[in-house]
Amino acid sequence: MNDMRITKQTSNYETIETLLTRLENFTDCDVQRLSDNEIIITCHANKTVAICDWLANTEHCRTGGIIAEETDSEWELCYVLYSMEHNSLFNIIVRQSLDNTSFESVSVPVHAFDWHEREIEDVFELDFxxxxxxxxxxxxxxxxxxxxxxxxxxxxxxxxxxxxxxRDWKPRRILVAPGAFVMPVGPVFSGISSPVNYLIETVGEEVIRSYPRLFYNYKGIEKVFEQKSIDEGLLLSERFAQSTAISHGVTYCNAIEKIFGVSIPDRALILRGFLAELERIRHHTGVITEIIESTALGIAASEVSIAEEELLRLTAKLTGHRYGINMICPGGMRRDISDQPVKQASNEVNDITESLMDLQIALSHSSSFLDRLEQVGKLNKSDISTYGLVGPIARASGISSDLRKGLPYGIYSEYGIQEQILFEGDNYARLRVLFDEIAESNSLCATFANAISKYSITRIELPQVAIQESALGWVEAPQGANFFFVRIDSDNKIVRTRIMPPAFANWHGLHKATEGFAFQDFPICLSTLGLSVGENDR
Structure with missing residues (x-):
């Protein structure tokens, strides 16, 4: 296994400085650089739409979400966008008095903010x-x-x-035609599936309109965070969507470590990276299992399911928990993993990866399998940008979206990655990206395992006093860009947490991947998107 080439990733200063100069041309707009790759833009309420429109549609920035805060005297909204080209993240902040609960909607020129505004309207009763x-x-x-x-x-x-x-509720009908009907699927399913109601409008075999109704299990996690200690916040971060516990834990810790101005030890960075890539491989393996099951290839699905179970057991052997909970903490790692188990785990991951690559080759020669995936569930670049889709879904449609490369954090600031991008945008492209990313993550695991013996310290204690009140943390989770905003008070208690997970972004585009295709293709399209209800219903 070849080691990754060490490539320090930094912002493109010449182009980003030019972009900042253009931003300063907006009147009533104050631009400040928070760090090398994070910029704060404070503007008047009547400039928000124009700035977000320009960043998203002219500078091709991607959308992270909206952070809403209620302070003692005012509302504060922060629109998060990031540029893969400029390796920079932009926080567009607008403030207005508490008695003014009406903001201009940004979702008309930047439709990716659509669901974010709808969520804030529901839970804060702000009007857009x-x-x-x-x-x-x-x-x-x-x-x-x-x-x-x-x-x-x-x-x-x-x-x-x-x-x-x-009150009674009835689905909003769009299709009016002879023989048209709405097919409700869910919200209750057998097994361990979380509740979601798929509303599918059709006049026969073709899906004319599909729409997911989510939040049956709305947890109010962001409210639960309030007045919790930093350690209690970590417990919540890891547990609201356990299948991606490591990604959410690291995202939360990244924000906390920014607040306290600490840089964690290299060994902790490597261990976090190793566990994150192991989680990515296991997650993608689970999605591949669902894709194959949706095409009724039982034996192949069983083979991949066995691989997923082996990865879960491997995670448990390394960390004591099948999903790696209780390993990460602010300042590094809660406990160390010695060199030899990490190297042995890397060898086992490599064996599992090789078996998965063999299966990919076999699937590529199955005409009946390919017939169900190729040219079905297509998402083009415009769809990805319009709906703010992230992760493997975006990369299968030719959009660069990997934060490990675009906004490098942790160990990825030192070790470069090879972003896996295809252009077909169909079900088969999404499957191939999953396999390609498994191979890339396997290579990263080997790199981290070879490097770990150079370092010994895994944790530093947080200082008693923070250097700033709030911070935004991010990681490239298995499903895509994941953002955590955290604000603390003078007693180090959490005042506000905002979670913007990839599932919330990707559910927004479900209908684009399913409409216009046959009714029997719906479960296949759904499986290739790898959507999480639990992560969405936070």
Whole structure:
């Protein structure tokens, strides 16, 4: 196995400085550099739409999400965009008084912010003028009372939940034609599947419109974070979507470590990277299992399912938990993993990867399998940009979106990665990207295992006093870009946490991958997207 070439990744200063100069041309706009790759743009409310429009549609920045905060005296909204070309992240901040709860909608020129505005409208009761469809999103109309606003400061859960809504709800119909009907799938499924209601409109075999109704298990995790200690916040971060616990734990820790201004030891960086790549391989293996199952290739699906179980057991052997919980902490690692087990795990991962690559070759020669995937579920570059899709979904449609490369963090600031990009955008392209990323992650695991013996320290203690009140952390999770915003008070208690996971971004584009294709293709298209309900319903 060849070691990765060490490539220090930094911002393109010449182009980013030119971009910042252009930003300063906007009136009522203050531009500040927070770090080498993070810029804060504070603007007047009437400039927000123009700046976000320019960054997204002229400079081709990708959308991370919207952070809403209620302070003692004002509302603060932060629109997060990032540029893969400039290796930079932009925070566009707008503030206005608490009695003014109306903001201009950014979702018209930048549709990727659509769901973010709908979520904030539901949980904060803020209005976004010009948004075409608000309401009945996170808080379902038939269950929750109007004006509940669970994320506002005055919200009292015990009192609010005493009053339940009993209104009837019916799906919004789009298709009006002879023989047209809505096929509801879910929200209740057998086994361990989380609840989601797929509403599929059709006049026969072709899917004319599909729409997922999510948040049946809305957890209110961001509210639960409030007034928790930093350690308690880590427990929540790792547990609201356990199958990607390592990614969420590292994202949270990245934000906390920025707040306290600490750089964690190299050995901890390597161990975090190794566990993150092991999680990526296991996650992708699980998605591949679902894809193969959706095409009724039982024996092949069983082979991949066995590989997934082997990876779960390997994670448990290394960390004591099948999903790697309780290993990561602010400042590094909660406990060390000695060199030999890491190297042995790398060898086992390599063996599993080789078996998966053999299976990929076999699948590529199955005409019946390829017939179900090729030219089906297509997403083009415009779809990816318009709906803000991330991760393997974006890379299968020719869009560079890997934060390990675009906004390098942790060990990836020193070790370069080879981003896996295809251009067909169909079900088969997404499957191939998953296999390609497994091979890349396997190579990274070998690199990290070979380098780990050079270092010994795995943790440093956080200082008692923070150097800043808030920070944004990010990682490239298995499904794509994952962002955590954390704000603490003077007692180091959490005041606000905002979680912007890849699942929330990717559910937004489900309909584009399923509409216009046969009804029987729906489960195959769904499986290639690798969507998580639990991660979305945070």
């Amino acid at each position: 003028k010009g948004h075409p469809r608000l309401g009945d999103f996170v808080l379902h109309d038939e269950q929750w009372i109007e004006g509940l606003s669970p994320m506002r400061r005055q919200f009292i859960s015990a009192a609010a939940l005493e009053e339940q809504n009993e």
